[in-house]
Amino acid sequence: MNKLIVIGLMAYTLSTRALPPVPAQEQSEPITLTNATIHIGNGQVLHNAQLAFEKGKITRVGHFKALITGSTINLQGKHVYPGLILSSSNIGLIEIDAVKATNDYSETGQINPNIRSVIAYNTDSERIPPLRFNGVLLAQTTPQGGVISGTSSVVQLDAWNWQDAIIKMDDALHINWPSSWKKQFDWNSFSLSFKEDEKYQEKISAIKSLFNDSRYLTTTNNLKLATVHSVWQGDKGVHIHTNDPKAIIESITYLKSLGIINIVLVTGQAAGVVIDFLKNADIPVIIAGVHTLPQSDDSRIDEAFDLPFKLAKAGIEVSLTYPDSMNSRNLPFIAGTTVAYGNGKEEALKMITLNPAKALGIDAIYGSLEAGKSATLFITEGDALDMRGNIVTDAYIDGRKIDLNGQQQRLNEIFTLKYKQ
Numbered sequence: 001m002n003k004l005i006v007i008g009l010m011a012y013t014l015s016t017r018a019l020p021p022v023p024a025q026e027q028s029e030p031i032t033l034t035n036a037t038i039h040i041g042n043g044q045v046l047h048n049a050q051l052a053f054e055k056g057k058i059t060r061v062g063h064f065k066a067l068i069t070g071s072t073i074n075l076q077g078k079h080v081y082p083g084l085i086l087s088s089s090n091i092g093l094i095e096i097d098a099v100k101a102t103n104d105y106s107e108t109g110q111i112n113p114n115i116r117s118v119i120a121y122n123t124d125s126e127r128i129p130p131l132r133f134n135g136v137l138l139a140q141t142t143p144q145g146g147v148i149s150g151t152s153s154v155v156q157l158d159a160w161n162w163q164d165a166i167i168k169m170d171d172a173l174h175i176n177w178p179s180s181w182k183k184q185f186d187w188n189s190f191s192l193s194f195k196e197d198e199k200y201q202e203k204i205s206a207i208k209s210l211f212n213d214s215r216y217l218t219t220t221n222n223l224k225l226a227t228v229h230s231v232w233q234g235d236k237g238v239h240i241h242t243n244d245p246k247a248i249i250e251s252i253t254y255l256k257s258l259g260i261i262n263i264v265l266v267t268g269q270a271a272g273v274v275i276d277f278l279k280n281a282d283i284p285v286i287i288a289g290v291h292t293l294p295q296s297d298d299s300r301i302d303e304a305f306d307l308p309f310k311l312a313k314a315g316i317e318v319s320l321t322y323p324d325s326m327n328s329r330n331l332p333f334i335a336g337t338t339v340a341y342g343n344g345k346e347e348a349l350k351m352i353t354l355n356p357a358k359a360l361g362i363d364a365i366y367g368s369l370e371a372g373k374s375a376t377l378f379i380t381e382g383d384a385l386d387m388r389g390n391i392v393t394d395a396y397i398d399g400r401k402i403d404l405n406g407q408q409q410r411l412n413e414i415f416t417l418k419y420k421q
Contacts (some may be wrong), residue, residue: 001134013383021129021406022159027399030054030070033080034380041353043080043346051080053375056399060371081349081384082360082369083137083376083397084331085356087286088174088239089324091128091139092121092155092162108147111206113173114223115150117143121162128157129406130329133392135378137402138167140360142174142239147203149174151227151236154360154374158402165247168362172237172264173228177251178203179244211258211308214317220222237262241284243295245273252281266321269295271306279314284359287311288323290334308351309342319356336385348385375399 032052037062039045052059052068059068080165095102104120131139137157139279143150151170159165160388181194197203214228230236238260240251255263265271266286278285287308294303311318320335322328335348343351357367365374376397382389395402 005100021158021403023160023164024397024400024402027054027056027396027401028069031061031399032067032070032072033075033379034067034072035269036075036078036080038080038369039082039346039349039384040370041349043350044369045346051369051377053396053399056370056375058369058373058375061369075379077381078393079380079382079389080369080382081135081378081380082353082367083378083395084135084352084384085319085360085367086131086136086139086325086328086331087243087319087321087356087360088142088152088288088323089139089321089328090142090144091131091328092123092125092141093117093143094325095122095125095127097326104405107143107144107150110146110203110263111148111210111224112143112146112150113148113210113227116170117141117150118151118153118155118162118166118169121153121155121165123159123161123165126407127325127328129404130408131331131404132157132395133404133406133409134329134332134390135380135384135392135395136331137327137376137378137395137397138362138366140171140356144174145176146178147178147206149176152239154362156397158397158400167366168360170230170236171360172239173231173263174241175207176240177207177240177244177247179242179247181244208254215258231260231262234262239262239264239266241266243268243270245270248274249277252277252283256281262361268292269299269304269307271311272303273309275316278311278316284317284319284355285311286319286321286356286359288321290337291322291330293371305337306341308338308348312351314344314346317355317358318351320351321356321357332390333387334383336383336387339385345383345385 006046034050035048038045038049050064051061090105093105107115140152140154142152152172154168154171155165178200180200182197183192184195186193210228214225217225217229220226263283268289291303308318322331335352339345339348354367357363378395379393381391384390
């Protein structure tokens with residue numbers, strides 16, 4: 001009997017598990033989308049407009065009388081959006097949190113600038129399809145852990161392997177800037193407390209030594225120094241990860257003193273404490289975690305919700321991301337939350353399209369629906385920033401119409417049949 005139960009469970013598991021969708025073929029003919037509400041991604045919205053694309057590139061967007069040859073798709077009542085961009089994510093580097101063998105987002109040791117996340121990127125990850133059928137079509141797969149985690153790469157989410165997925169290889173070096181104080185949980189009082197980090201100066205010295213030693217490097221034999229040297233050459237940016245106001249000021253001030261220009265800050269509510277500094281520093285800010293509790297006991301419960309609006313109002317270029325790839329399919333909805341807290345809808349859309357494209361250095365091709373750019377877009381029945389309206393009917397990456405089916409759709413089909421009986 002036990003054997004029969006095991007066999008039955010195995011059969012059920014195999015029948016319900018969805019294989020990763022096969023990557024789409026190259027665009028074969030010109031396509032024109034008509035009568036659509038087109039959200040450009042730069043703040044503009046065009047009503048009853050057309051968007052045409054050929055060979056993976058957008059050829060025109062606007063109001064035209066004549067149609068180009070090829071397929072014409074009437075989108076009356078539907079909306080067209082640029083593909084959403086998930087920045088600073090471990091997507092493709094982790095599958096099951098509780099199974100260590102499926103986690104490849106962090107290496108041992110504290111100083112690992114030479115680690116390249118894209119080598120470990122898994123295009124068959126079951127976490128990818130849920131992103132795609134919510135409109136997230138591009139991602140920055142990013143290493144984590146240690147003081148210097150390694151380099152990220154920007155990928156598109158419909159590929160056979162990591163080589164085919166690459167949009168921008170080794171785009172940025174990621175530094176977890178140390179804080180002089182660290183949180184610890186006291187089980188006796190069941191509360192958080194702060195403790196001075198005894199290794200703080202050691203960590204700071206390690207970062208500064210690495211940058212100093214790499215500046216005038218003449219050989220590539222040392223992979224760690226060679227990787228940081230490419231920052232001096234302008235080949236890659238530096239993304240600073242910290243949610244400590246003091247560390248934000250210290251890290252940005254130090255890197256700017258070295259003459260490094262391409263700096264991006266990945267942070268949370270700490271940005272609200274140093275708004276004036278960030279405005280003067282003139283660097284992009286990626287907010288990781290809009291759907292979070294307040295950082296301090298005396299803060300408003302919704303303090304994180306209006307932070308992106310406050311930063312944007314101050315003139316800071318803001319992007320949004322979701323810190324956990326398991327739930328990052330909710331990226332459009334955290335942007336929607338900011339709309340309820342002061343943001344305009346199109347400004348919120350910019351925070352997950354054009355702004356992250358600028359921060360990642362891919363805005364010449366992606367991030368907005370403009371002539372000459374990639375035809376990476378998706379079509380919805382309603383508002384993409386609202387769970388009720390974000391019903392994606394079609395999606396294209398570089399003009400290729402991708403398969404939006406995943407395990408969730410397969411399970412939906414199975415249980416729809418069950419309850420129809």
